[in-house]
Amino acid sequence: MRLTKYFLPILRETPAEAQIASHRLMLRAGMIRQASAGIYSWLPLGYKVLRRIEQIVHEEQQRAGHIPLLMPTLQPADLWRESGRYDDYGAEMLRIKDRHQRDMLYGPTNEELITDIFRSAITSYKDLPLTLYHIQWKFRDEVRPRFGVMRGREFLMKDGYNFDLTVEDAIHAYNRHMVSYIRTYERMGLKAIPMAADTGPIGGDHSHEFLVLAPTGESAVYYDRAVTDMTLGDRAIDYDDRGQVSEIVATWTGPYARTDERHDPAAFAEIPEERRVEGRGIEVGQIFFFGTKYSEPMKALVVNEAGERVPVQMGSHGIGVSRLVGAIIEASHDEKGIVWPEGVTPFHAGIVNLKQGDAAADGACEAIYAGLRAAGLDPLYDDRDERAGAKFATMDLIGLPWRVTVGPRGLASGVVELTSRRTGESEEMSPEAAVARLAGIYAGVR
RNA sequence: CGGGCUAUAGCGCAGUCUGGUAGCGCGUUCGACUGGGGGUCGAAAGGUCGUGAGUUCGAAUCUCGCUAGCCCGACCA
Numbered sequence: 001m002r003l004t005k006y007f008l009p010i011l012r013e014t015p016a017e018a019q020i021a022s023h024r025l026m027l028r029a030g031m032i033r034q035a036s037a038g039i040y041s042w043l044p045l046g047y048k049v050l051r052r053i054e055q056i057v058h059e060e061q062q063r064a065g066h067i068p069l070l071m072p073t074l075q076p077a078d079l080w081r082e083s084g085r086y087d088d089y090g091a092e093m094l095r096i097k098d099r100h101q102r103d104m105l106y107g108p109t110n111e112e113l114i115t116d117i118f119r120s121a122i123t124s125y126k127d128l129p130l131t132l133y134h135i136q137w138k139f140r141d142e143v144r145p146r147f148g149v150m151r152g153r154e155f156l157m158k159d160g161y162n163f164d165l166t167v168e169d170a171i172h173a174y175n176r177h178m179v180s181y182i183r184t185y186e187r188m189g190l191k192a193i194p195m196a197a198d199t200g201p202i203g204g205d206h207s208h209e210f211l212v213l214a215p216t217g218e219s220a221v222y223y224d225r226a227v228t229d230m231t232l233g234d235r236a237i238d239y240d241d242r243g244q245v246s247e248i249v250a251t252w253t254g255p256y257a258r259t260d261e262r263h264d265p266a267a268f269a270e271i272p273e274e275r276r277v278e279g280r281g282i283e284v285g286q287i288f289f290f291g292t293k294y295s296e297p298m299k300a301l302v303v304n305e306a307g308e309r310v311p312v313q314m315g316s317h318g319i320g321v322s323r324l325v326g327a328i329i330e331a332s333h334d335e336k337g338i339v340w341p342e343g344v345t346p347f348h349a350g351i352v353n354l355k356q357g358d359a360a361a362d363g364a365c366e367a368i369y370a371g372l373r374a375a376g377l378d379p380l381y382d383d384r385d386e387r388a389g390a391k392f393a394t395m396d397l398i399g400l401p402w403r404v405t406v407g408p409r410g411l412a413s414g415v416v417e418l419t420s421r422r423t424g425e426s427e428e429m430s431p432e433a434a435v436a437r438l439a440g441i442y443a444g445v446r
Numbered sequence: 447c448g449g450g451c452u453a454u455a456g457c458g459c460a461g462u463c464u465g466g467u468a469g470c471g472c473g474u475u476c477g478a479c480u481g482g483g484g485g486u487c488g489a490a491a492g493g494u495c496g497u498g499a500g501u502u503c504g505a506a507u508c509u510c511g512c513u514a515g516c517c518c519g520a521c522c523a
Contacts, residue, residue, distance in 0.1 A: 389483035
């Protein structure tokens, strides 16, 4: 993309309403614009990041064998009356009447709808196990939305639901989700730690939430440093291999890691002091096993091998997709702006032409731009007629992980500069070498 | 939902106390000089002062209502 043809409404000054870094930077970098309290438009740059995160979530869910579908945002109230949650959910649920005075609601989650879909189609244990998921907008009418997309009323969430015959099968689904989540967050450059959690209004028996470590996080967290040293990496995972999956879960949930709600100071004190860490975290996902909480009242039954009709064992599993955009920025920024991890960056690299209109500089930039695109990358070429300082400031603000700086001075000796946003380190090389280097860097990014 | 606060140009703000018909910086447009970290000079455009009513010869300014937004707390992917 050429910047002169793009829509990137960056702000030089910080809007007064933004209190935390991610909100401030998302507004300044032209990623979002508030429509009303807790409701945002996603401008092109923000939308690209959102889509990249969504794509990673899709890839990892499907790798784990989960099936995508799409349910609507508006749901009929009757389904919620069946589960008993229409009255339980309270004012957080946005209730709407259609023209026929039918009670509708903007879905805050989808257990009822998915259970209805399941029961209408599946009646035999032979069709299990099954995990369905979607990525769809949710609405929860928060009393006090704040922190930009971190705590919006409308938010994009991946929510998945497993249907299994036995508790053991459902626990495997739970474990499968945990492993796929660990990998998902890793691909986004995040350190997200599973922590035992309360089940809240969704209910159920076990639950973990995933906390991204960031100093501005909403929750106080206590953990053994051992959890932050673990990496799943690229290892081959067979999601049908219960032994392998449960072993990974055991490894990741072994060390002490709790939010303040579940904190046990006595157990924490037993960790060697040098490994004890008190920090803050942002919740970016949660998994639940809740058995027959919905299948029983909503009569989602299957016939088992013995010919008996039994309620399916279920769980639900969520990733806060739109919240992740903010969480990643909280975890990765500096005083100049955002620092995107390669896995989610809106553009792979920025090209800064220091002297627009200079034949050599223009030519070299065009060649690099074409070269990067030919290599399958998505570069952002700053071809505005701006001074170098303004271009650098823009690139730093929007946080592309790599920048190719092209100017007449360097070109005189045949070189351009490749700079890492994270470290600030630059290296001079030929334009061709810069393209090859970037292609190599991204070949290693899943 | 309790407590506090705000609303004036795209953004950041002054002007309100003490009523006289709206201003500054950034950004934008045009011109010139510039050109490796938000450069300089000159010119210009841009505002129903959130909204409704009231007081007054006259309201951004005073009074009352309403709406929207923000912050602290309690609650949440």
